Amino acid sequence: MKAAVVRAFREPLVIEDRPDPAPGPGQVLIAVEASGLCHTDIHAAHGGYAEKMLAWADFARPVPDGVDPRDAxxxxxxxxxxxxxxxxxxxxxxxxxxxxxxxxxxxxxxxxxxxxxxxxxxxxxxxxxxxxxxxxxxxxxxxxxxxxxxxxxxxxxxxxxxxxxxxxxxxxxxxxxxxxxxxxxxxxxxxxxxxxxxxxxxxxxxxxxxxxSIVGTRQDLDEVFRLHAAGRTRVIRETRPLESVNDSIAQVLAGDVRARIVFTF
Structure with missing residues (x-):
């Protein structure tokens, strides 16, 4: 899989081919269709993005019909x-x-x-x-x-x-x-x-x-998805390829992004 990898803190991310992660007991392997760029990602190590990821099955939530993955x-x-x-x-x-x-x-x-x-x-x-x-x-x-x-x-x-x-x-x-x-x-x-x-x-x-206040619960996310599927909210976003990750991070830090950058795979 393709991944944007943190080799060292505060250094540019490197696009690499990595083996697909193998799920363990209670985990699921998720194919990532879209991933938003958040300030918390930048705090964590100036980024961590990949085409596939592991998640605990008990906490994974499906994106409902009627919600575009790029909005999700x-x-x-x-x-x-x-x-x-x-x-x-x-x-x-x-x-x-x-x-x-x-x-x-x-x-x-x-x-x-x-x-x-x-x-x-x-x-x-x-x-x-x-x-x-x-x-x-x-x-x-x-x-x-x-x-x-x-x-x-x-x-x-x-x-x-x-x-x-x-x-x-x-x-x-x-x-x-x-x-x-x-x-x-x-x-x-x-x-x-x-x-x-x-x-x-x-x-x-x-x-x-x-x-x-930090993030939310699975119930909160279900409500957020239902509101969006019902047409009550709009997501203002710009989609970009994963290769733009370093330029995108620089723009977020400079405050030059209108709303949300979403990487598509």
Whole structure:
């Protein structure tokens, strides 16, 4: 099988021919049709992709009819991750949900928040990403390059839920500062620095909460697939061959990708 292999950390990935992996007890061999490029992949070793992979049979989920494999790739990562994060935040109709970072995760988060009946504030640093958020239903657009997101959110009464998807520590702080009394900051992205400052007085007096959320359950994924098969969500993606993996990683790190890159095999 063809694979993009990590020979050394932070070195370019190498395309190699590798033997097909052999499943052990309780495992299944999966032929990969499409695989999305996620920031977590880059954190792991600047990549790990192949035409086939092993999975535990108890946790493997079939892609249902009506869902394109090239859409399923982002849905099983960005989709289920943001869907679960909104559940963690306890989103309810008519609440204000602030989504910081409109990209591979954020463009799906906007749609799930709208499905839940929320008012959505989309925060990013480029007009192109904000225009994408608007086309997907965002109600309030905040350009963090020219506006203070916390001030804008407070002008709207403050966010009930802040979804931190931008890989930037300062964005986490701005989102936290824009919460209303009792608001919840849900941390999803993992900036390289790995630390944010949480003001004690404002957190205590405002009764706000800081929560973490990672990926989702098999039930969450089933719901994500059902919503997509029903035409409730759109996946904004660009398909590329596996050989483009190193250039694609560089573009993701530079923030030059509109939403999601999907490698096809």
């Amino acid at each position: 790739a982002p849905l099983t990562c960005a989709g289920v991750t943001t869907y679960k994060a909104l559940k963690v935040g306890g989103v309810r109709p008519a609440q204000l949900v602030a989504i910081s970072g409109v990209g591979g995760l954020g463009h799906l988060a906007v749609q799930y928040a709208k499905i839940a009946g929320a008012t959505v504030a989309a925060i990013d640093v480029t007009d192109e990403k904000l225009a994408l958020a608007r086309s997907l239903g965002a109600d309030i657009l905040v350009n963090a390059a020219t506006e203070d997101p916390a001030e804008v959110l407070r002008a709207h009464g403050g966010a009930h839920i802040g979804l931190a998807l931008a890989v930037n520590e300062a964005a986490f702080g701005a989102l936290n500062a824009g919460l209303r009394r009792g608001g919840r900051l849900v941390m999803v992205a993992m900036p390289a620095g790995g630390t944010i400052k949480v003001p004690i007085f404002e957190t205590v007096l405002g009764g706000t909460a800081v929560l973490g």
